[in-house]
Amino acid sequence: MANMAKLLEVRGLRTSFATAAGLVRAVDGVSWDVHPGETVALVGESGCGKSVSALSVMRLIDPPAGRIEDGAILYKGQDLLSLSEQEMRQVRGREIGMVFQEPMTSLNPVVTIGRQLTEGLELHVKMDSAAARTRAIELLGMVGIPDGERRLSQYPHQFSGGMRQRMMIAMALACRPSLILADEPTTALDVTIQAQILELLRDLSRRFGVAMLIITHNLGVVARYADRVNVMYAGRIIERAAAAALYARPRHPYTLGLLRSVPRLDQPTRERLLPIEGQPPDLTRLPPGCAFAPRCAFRVARCDAEAPSLNEVDGAEHLAACWESSRLAGGARA
Amino acid sequence: MTQALLEVSNLVKHFAVGGWRGGKAATVRAVDGVSFQITRGETLGLVGESGCGKTTVGRCILQLERPTGGRIVFDGADLTGLAQHDLRAVRRKMQVIFQDPYSSLNPRMTIGEILSEPLKVHRLVPGRAEREARVRELLLQVGLLAQHARRYPHQLSGGQRQRVGIARALAMEPSLIVCDEPVSALDVSIQAQIINLLEDLQARLGLTYLFIAHDLSVVRHISDRVAVMYLGRIMELADRRALYEEPLHPYTRALLSAVPIPDPSLEAGRERVVLRGEVPSPLNPPAGCVFHPRCPLAEARCAASVPGLREIKPGHWAACHLVDPIA
Ligand SMILES: Nc1ncnc2c1ncn2[C@@H]1O[C@H](COP(=O)(O)OP(=O)(O)OP(=O)(O)O)[C@@H](O)[C@H]1O
Ligand SMILES: Nc1ncnc2c1ncn2[C@@H]1O[C@H](COP(=O)(O)OP(=O)(O)OP(=O)(O)O)[C@@H](O)[C@H]1O
Ligand SMILES: [Mg+2]
Ligand SMILES: [Mg+2]
Numbered sequence: 001m002a003n004m005a006k007l008l009e010v011r012g013l014r015t016s017f018a019t020a021a022g023l024v025r026a027v028d029g030v031s032w033d034v035h036p037g038e039t040v041a042l043v044g045e046s047g048c049g050k051s052v053s054a055l056s057v058m059r060l061i062d063p064p065a066g067r068i069e070d071g072a073i074l075y076k077g078q079d080l081l082s083l084s085e086q087e088m089r090q091v092r093g094r095e096i097g098m099v100f101q102e103p104m105t106s107l108n109p110v111v112t113i114g115r116q117l118t119e120g121l122e123l124h125v126k127m128d129s130a131a132a133r134t135r136a137i138e139l140l141g142m143v144g145i146p147d148g149e150r151r152l153s154q155y156p157h158q159f160s161g162g163m164r165q166r167m168m169i170a171m172a173l174a175c176r177p178s179l180i181l182a183d184e185p186t187t188a189l190d191v192t193i194q195a196q197i198l199e200l201l202r203d204l205s206r207r208f209g210v211a212m213l214i215i216t217h218n219l220g221v222v223a224r225y226a227d228r229v230n231v232m233y234a235g236r237i238i239e240r241a242a243a244a245a246l247y248a249r250p251r252h253p254y255t256l257g258l259l260r261s262v263p264r265l266d267q268p269t270r271e272r273l274l275p276i277e278g279q280p281p282d283l284t285r286l287p288p289g290c291a292f293a294p295r296c297a298f299r300v301a302r303c304d305a306e307a308p309s310l311n312e313v314d315g316a317e318h319l320a321a322c323w324e325s326s327r328l329a330g331g332a333r334a
Numbered sequence: 335m336t337q338a339l340l341e342v343s344n345l346v347k348h349f350a351v352g353g354w355r356g357g358k359a360a361t362v363r364a365v366d367g368v369s370f371q372i373t374r375g376e377t378l379g380l381v382g383e384s385g386c387g388k389t390t391v392g393r394c395i396l397q398l399e400r401p402t403g404g405r406i407v408f409d410g411a412d413l414t415g416l417a418q419h420d421l422r423a424v425r426r427k428m429q430v431i432f433q434d435p436y437s438s439l440n441p442r443m444t445i446g447e448i449l450s451e452p453l454k455v456h457r458l459v460p461g462r463a464e465r466e467a468r469v470r471e472l473l474l475q476v477g478l479l480a481q482h483a484r485r486y487p488h489q490l491s492g493g494q495r496q497r498v499g500i501a502r503a504l505a506m507e508p509s510l511i512v513c514d515e516p517v518s519a520l521d522v523s524i525q526a527q528i529i530n531l532l533e534d535l536q537a538r539l540g541l542t543y544l545f546i547a548h549d550l551s552v553v554r555h556i557s558d559r560v561a562v563m564y565l566g567r568i569m570e571l572a573d574r575r576a577l578y579e580e581p582l583h584p585y586t587r588a589l590l591s592a593v594p595i596p597d598p599s600l601e602a603g604r605e606r607v608v609l610r611g612e613v614p615s616p617l618n619p620p621a622g623c624v625f626h627p628r629c630p631l632a633e634a635r636c637a638a639s640v641p642g643l644r645e646i647k648p649g650h651w652a653a654c655h656l657v658d659p660i661a
Binding site: 045046160161162163190191192193194195196199217218219220221222223224243244247248257258259261262263264265266269270272273274275276277279280 | 383384491492493494521522523524525526527529530533548550551552554555574578588589590591592593594595596597598599600601606608609612613
């Protein structure tokens with residue numbers, strides 16, 4: 001996989017927000033990539049910088065408070081940070097599609113479903129209105145909304161939550177993008193609908209060879225759908241590996257803690273859960289060393305003084321940012 | 335059998351909606367004939383998809399909602415027949431913990447004030463100094479520190495606020511706590527802390543829980559018995575082990591197979607029942623078995639008549655025409 005051309009490569013990205021409480025280092029020097037056709041996950045707790053990472057790729061960080069301070073975002077070899085706003089709109093419309101957590105915030109409530117779908121097709125791929133209409137009906141069918149003809153004249157509020165999310169996926173797919181950024185695409189949905197949507201995303205990505213970045217805090221979703229996983233904590237990536245390796249042999253204490261703290265349907269019930277103690281850190285007051293150190297069971301003196309960088313721990317594909325990661329090499333004990 | 339602390343029989347709650355702007359009035363059948371019991375010291379899990387009526391069941395039990403029909407007997411007293419004055423005393427023994435700790439705490443009161451107010455109003459602890467001591471005790475009991483009493487809700491993290499919500503419920507010395515999605519809004523690493531706390535308190539204080547949630551893994555962990563709801567009805571009710579290892583209802587099976595397991599090697603080989611379609615509206619529930627339009631096994635009789643909740647094996651109840659009693 002390492003020698004395959006990269007579709008998207010994020011290098012040393014640093015995005016921050018100026019707030020009354022101080023500078024929030026939401027994304028603090030992260031690098032990750034996506035190869036053509038693969039599904040990569042970004043997981044981590046609330047506020048660790050997952051959405052800001054995706055929004056930075058789309059250049060949707062609101063100035064003046066929000067700012068991409070440093071880094072490069074190479075899409076098919078070209079740095080998106082050097083594009084004009086005009087060129088960037090083309091990228092957003094037809095190269096990279098985005099599916100947001102709460103579809104109502106990104107669908108226009110007063111514009112029909114049909115118009116929202118055809119607009120992009122007419123604008124970005126220069127279809128005439130009849131062709132765009134036909135394609136819109138085809139797209140609705142593709143995401144499992146039958147009776148597309150009639151649906152085109154409806155408004156978002158007439159759709160259920162699951163249908164709105166399908167609609168978002170249809171919009172993201174409309175112009176045949178090479179990459180989809182899916183930010184918590186199913187968190188607001190019920191488990192049975194969640195399963196429908198995720199299966200749909202996976203089918204479509206396989207059928208059309210679309211690569212996907214899935215953002216989620218659900219470790220189960222990642223296990224089912226991702227090829228590779230990046231675990232974030234406090235604005236940094238602390239572990240990266242192929243999904244199978246990450247679950248079988250986590251090498252960062254935070255990943256291990258996350259995996260241990262959730263009850264699992266496939267395991268015998270336990271008397272007590274094993275939580276990660278303490279609270280996630282305040283991003284305006286990050287400690288000088290490792291941000292996870294105050295909650296870490298493997299902490300040594302060095303952790304408070306010096307932040308570890310993301311290094312290979314088991315071949316070139318498994319990286320962890322931990323001074324003590326060799327102590328976790330024995331494999332995860334449940 | 336040990337005596338039930340709570341007995342819900344044939345509970346019905348309908349809401350009238352519409353009837354404005356020329357639309358005609360309609361009825362939401364939020365809860366449509368729900369029965370269960372909870373034994374003292376036990377945790378009953380209540381699961382089901384959004385809108386199936388879980389919160390409404392909880393609110394009816396707490397008397398925050400007036401049932402359309404059915405009976406709720408708590409600690410020997412029939413709540414549906416109680417006078418207002420007697421109801422008040424009983425109600426104190428039933429407390430609730432909400433999903434969103436932030437919106438349920440008054441932002442202008444300190445944590446200390448939030449906790450001491452009910453002690454004063456209900457005359458549980460008369461003197462000021464005694465109240466302060468009790469607040470300190472409550473804070474320590476839920477894993478907070480005495481100095482947290484001086485903080486405001488916005489100065490606490492989500493997990494800490496949920497601890498305050500739990501302390502507030504404990505202040506009334508309840509015997510039953512309705513936990514309505516108590517960890518859904520919390521981070522994964524904090525969820526386990528709160529679940530452990532709820533279990534410790536139950537063991538220490540002999541509490542009884544109705545634990546409402548949509549996360550089936552969490553419910554399995556904490557519950558002794560579990561009820562599965564769909565469109566206002568109970569589809570299956572059994573002890574934890576039987577429900578998760580030998581589910582009888584096709585809906586329960588589909589729900590369980592939809593839960594992803596955090597292990598890619600297991601996931602690869604897992605059988606999946608992906609349900610067609612969406613949950614129908616409780617404004618116009620399907621005839622017959624409410625689940626039949628999405629059921630992979632549905633037959634003609636499923637659309638024709640409503641299956642009752644039957645005891646298929648000892649203690650294992652299911653509402654499905656296709657499940658045969660096992661002798
Ligand atoms: N517009 C903004 N102004 C100030 N701070 C912001 C802004 N947007 C995000 N942040 C902060 O940046 C950090 C990262 O936010 P982000 O939305 O990326 O988190 P996340 O990992 O997506 O979390 P969640 O799982 O809750 O969606 C958070 O601490 C957040 O408060
Ligand atoms: N006051 C009300 N007026 C009208 N309809 C209501 C009212 N309260 C609840 N409902 C409806 O009753 C049904 C059951 O709602 P309830 O909140 O009990 O579901 P729930 O299972 O708790 O769902 P969730 O998992 O989303 O919390 C829903 O269709 C809801 O819209
Ligand atoms: Mg986010
Ligand atoms: Mg509810």
